[in-house]
Amino acid sequence: MADEPIGAGPVHLTLHMGPKLTRPVPAEVAEALLSAQITMTAGERSGFQLAFDMTKRGLITQRLLPEGYFDPKTRVIVTTSVKGTPTVILDGLIVRQEVGASNQPGQTTLTVTGEDLTLLMDLEERTDRYPNLGPAQRVERILRRYADYGIDPWIIREQIHQPPREQLRVDYQTGTDLHYLNELARANGYTFYLEPGPGIGRSIAFWGPEQRVGQRQHALNVNMDNNSTVDQLTFAYDGTAREEPQARVQDPRTRDVRLLAQPDISPLRPPLGLRASPALKRKTLSGTAKKEPGQAEAETLARAATSADAISGSGSLDVNRHGYVLRPRELVGVRGSGVTYDGDYYVKSVTHNLRPGSYQQNFTLSREGLIARSRTVRP
Numbered sequence: 001m002a003d004e005p006i007g008a009g010p011v012h013l014t015l016h017m018g019p020k021l022t023r024p025v026p027a028e029v030a031e032a033l034l035s036a037q038i039t040m041t042a043g044e045r046s047g048f049q050l051a052f053d054m055t056k057r058g059l060i061t062q063r064l065l066p067e068g069y070f071d072p073k074t075r076v077i078v079t080t081s082v083k084g085t086p087t088v089i090l091d092g093l094i095v096r097q098e099v100g101a102s103n104q105p106g107q108t109t110l111t112v113t114g115e116d117l118t119l120l121m122d123l124e125e126r127t128d129r130y131p132n133l134g135p136a137q138r139v140e141r142i143l144r145r146y147a148d149y150g151i152d153p154w155i156i157r158e159q160i161h162q163p164p165r166e167q168l169r170v171d172y173q174t175g176t177d178l179h180y181l182n183e184l185a186r187a188n189g190y191t192f193y194l195e196p197g198p199g200i201g202r203s204i205a206f207w208g209p210e211q212r213v214g215q216r217q218h219a220l221n222v223n224m225d226n227n228s229t230v231d232q233l234t235f236a237y238d239g240t241a242r243e244e245p246q247a248r249v250q251d252p253r254t255r256d257v258r259l260l261a262q263p264d265i266s267p268l269r270p271p272l273g274l275r276a277s278p279a280l281k282r283k284t285l286s287g288t289a290k291k292e293p294g295q296a297e298a299e300t301l302a303r304a305a306t307s308a309d310a311i312s313g314s315g316s317l318d319v320n321r322h323g324y325v326l327r328p329r330e331l332v333g334v335r336g337s338g339v340t341y342d343g344d345y346y347v348k349s350v351t352h353n354l355r356p357g358s359y360q361q362n363f364t365l366s367r368e369g370l371i372a373r374s375r376t377v378r379p
Contacts, residue, residue, distance in 0.1 A: 011319065011359050014086070015050075016077040016200060017069070020149065028059045034109065034355070036078060038090045040328045041349035042210060043182075043191040046116040048076070048090050054099065054108045070097050070112050077200055080325070080354075087325065088197030089352060091150075092116040116194050117149055117203055121178035128173040132164045135184045139192075139207045142177050150201045151194065156208025158188045159267055160301060162294040169292075181207065187295075189268045189302030193329070209268045209305075211329060212346055216378045218324045219333040220317065228336065229322040233315035235341045237277070237370070241310040244279035245303035247288040249296045257289060263301040269308055272331075272344045273369025277310035313345060313365035318358075326350055326361050333377035334365070343372025 015030055016022035024030075034051040054061050064070065071094065078090035094114040102108050121142075130138045136157045143153040164171070173180040185192040185207060195204040222233040247260045285303060288296040313334070319325055326332065328350040334342055345365035353360040 011354075012081040013354055014079040014081065016075075016079070018075055019073075020075060022075050022077050022201065026059060026064075029064070032058070032060060036352070036354040038078065038352040039349065040089075040351075041193075042329045042346075043185070043193060044349075045118045045122075045178075046090065046092065046194070046196075047114070048078070048092055048116075049111060049113045050076070050078075052110045052112075053106065054110050055106075056108075060110060065099075065110065070094060070110065072096065076112075076114060077196070079200060080359075086200075088200060088202075090116070091194070091196040091201070091203050093119050095119065116196070117146070117151060118178050118194050120146060120149065121181065122176045125176050126173065130164075130171045130173070133171070134158070134162055134164055135188060136207070138171065138173075139181060139184060142181060143205050143207075145177070146205075149203070151203045151205050154204050154206045154208070156190070158190070158298060159209070160188070160294055160298040162292065162298060165292075186306070187302060188298050189265075189305040195329070210346060212270050212272065212331060214331065216344055217327060217330055217332040217347070218322075219335050219377050219379055220315070220322075220326075222315070222334070222336045224336040230315050230317045233313060233334070233337060235311065235313045235337065238310050238312070239277065239280055241307060242277050242279040242368075243281045243283040243303065243307040245283050245285055245300045247285040247296050247300040249291070249293050250289040260288075260297060260300050263297065263304050265301065265305040265308055268301065268305040269368060271369060272346065272367040272373065273311065274343075274371040274373050276369040277308075279307075283307075308368040309346075309366040311341075311367050311370065312348075313341070314363065316360060316362045318360055320359060322361075326363055328363075332365070335377050335379075339372075340370050343367075343374070343377065 015025045017025050032052040034053055036050050038048045040046045074094045076092055079086045079088050092114045094112045096113040098111045100109045136155050139155050140153055181192045190208050191210050192207045195206060221227050221229045248257050250257045285299060328347045330347055331344050332347050333344050345367050348364045348366045351362040
């Protein structure tokens with residue numbers, strides 16, 4: 001995505017809609033847009049809500065709404081342009097529409113609510129078998145079904161190799177594709193989500209570990225007088241969040257049972273804090289003794305990694321004041337909150353709130369420990 005400052009220029013929003021292939025909406029529809037709210041969260045489906053002004057004799061009331069232009073499963077693509085550089089922030093489907101009629105002139109509104117394109121993967125339950133296919137290969141085969149919607153897979157092979165052996169077991173899918181993709185991701189300490197863009201009508205389906213390496217976004221500054229870019233920022237340290245998983249495996253020949261060693265989670269979660277939070281809880285994983293050692297090790301690693309983030313942060317910012325659009329599922333630095341909570345964080349979620357003349361973002365951050373690992377944070 002573009003990393004353009006927007007302080008010197010306006011933010012423009014563009015809408016495309018259609019059944020599968022989309023087109024720019026009529027000018028009257030674009031002018032009737034009152035607000036847009038889009039929420040993007042790591043490991044979860046993105047959601048959106050758009051509100052339109054409905055005039056009694058307008059195009060929406062007289063023609064588009066009766067003809068099904070805003071019906072469920074209509075595709076919606078939202079693009080923000082910052083200094084002329086377009087960035088796709090939503091590619092989703094309408095699932096609900098509401099009309100609020102009012103006696104007051106100009107107060108009648110149409111509100112459409114929807115979800116990103118993973119909704120397509122959650123509409124039909126199926127039973128399928130995947131002989132001699134590892135987890136990443138199964139993900140690739142499932143995602144091929146959605147290429148017509150411009151969904152391109154980005155799959156990271158699992159950290160612990162789990163060679164398929166058809167003579168011992170065949171992996172089955174029961175339920176929707178989305179349920180199975182998320183199930184495979186959780187079993188390996190991974191995440192699955194759709195990233196809209198970079199072009200209109202294209203999305204990236206990511207299946208892999210949270211992206212906690214690479215360049216940091218521009219820092220969130222708080223309590224720094226004129227240099228502050230964040231309206232508020234609140235941190236919390238939950239001492240019960242982190243767990244120490246306990247898993248046992250059994251040798252099928254000797255029937256001996258052994259306890260797996262605690263896994264090193266750094267390949268999945270490179271540390272962002274200098275002082276890691278200790279695990280106060282122990283969690284016994286059930287059913288691991290009957291699984292292949294690779295599967296049991298992957299499940300133990302996943303449990304340890306996904307429970308590691310004991311530190312969380314939340315806040316809000318004005319994009320025009322901050323000067324940059326904060327992107328979810330990437331790293332960002334924090335400055336001005338003190339030695340304990342300054343440093344790099346993973347951006348867990350971002351909610352875009354757009355209105356004419358206003359672009360606010362609410363966000364949540366996470367990491368596994370206290371105190372920055374570096375004395376410098378990218379400004």
